[in-house]
Amino acid sequence: MKVDVSRETMDLLKEFQALAEKWNSRINLVSGSTLPAFWDRHISDSLQIFENAAPFSGHWADLGSGGGFPGIVLAVAFRETDLSFTLVESDQRKATFLRTAIRELSLTNAKVKCDRIERIPSLNADYVSARALAGLPVLLTFLDLHLRASGEAWLLKGRNWQAEVDEARENWAFNLETFPSKTSDEAAVLKVSEVSHV
Numbered sequence: 001m002k003v004d005v006s007r008e009t010m011d012l013l014k015e016f017q018a019l020a021e022k023w024n025s026r027i028n029l030v031s032g033s034t035l036p037a038f039w040d041r042h043i044s045d046s047l048q049i050f051e052n053a054a055p056f057s058g059h060w061a062d063l064g065s066g067g068g069f070p071g072i073v074l075a076v077a078f079r080e081t082d083l084s085f086t087l088v089e090s091d092q093r094k095a096t097f098l099r100t101a102i103r104e105l106s107l108t109n110a111k112v113k114c115d116r117i118e119r120i121p122s123l124n125a126d127y128v129s130a131r132a133l134a135g136l137p138v139l140l141t142f143l144d145l146h147l148r149a150s151g152e153a154w155l156l157k158g159r160n161w162q163a164e165v166d167e168a169r170e171n172w173a174f175n176l177e178t179f180p181s182k183t184s185d186e187a188a189v190l191k192v193s194e195v196s197h198v
């Protein structure tokens, strides 16, 4: 899958891939079945947000970061902007991996909060991202907590995304823009803003 990033960004992302593959034998960062297609399934997938979003400053929260998708990939891709990233991950071992990746890649724009999303004080973020964390109705409760009123969320969703949107509309009002996913014809990248309870 073609990605439009600089040579330096590619090199850092390859370094991150090597680190994630090494740690994956000890802790389950990504499903073993996805390892042969690691770059496309995880790195390119995450970079779709970088390719569609155009922010240059503010606070970005990645919720349920797991092995760093999309949080670490975005922190690398946006490292020359004034964005700062908070990666929220409740699993201690994954949080340790994320901190190790931040240190080894010399990222100065990212930090990890090892806690539950629903337990921490509002991050009041300008941007929120998430992948494979929860269905849209639950994600909207997280956005309600952590996304500021003028903010936007970037969500990588699988093939049930339209049904999730329909279900979420029963309790929430929000603006939605959708972008076709490069990883699968049925998946989508959702840009969500102006979230409110109905």
Ligand SMILES: C[S@@+](CC[C@H](N)C(=O)[O-])C[C@H]1O[C@@H](n2cnc3c(N)ncnc32)[C@H](O)[C@@H]1O
Pocket (backbone or CB within 6 Å): 029, 030, 063, 064, 065, 066, 067, 068, 069, 070, 088, 089, 090, 091, 094, 115, 116, 117, 118, 130, 131, 132, 133
């Ligand atoms: C299925 S994994 C997805 C990880 C990553 N976003 C990805 O796409 O590869 C979901 C991650 O969210 C974390 N998580 C789930 N619920 C959470 C919560 N309430 N607060 C913080 N982290 C949570 C889990 O520990 C897990 O690492």
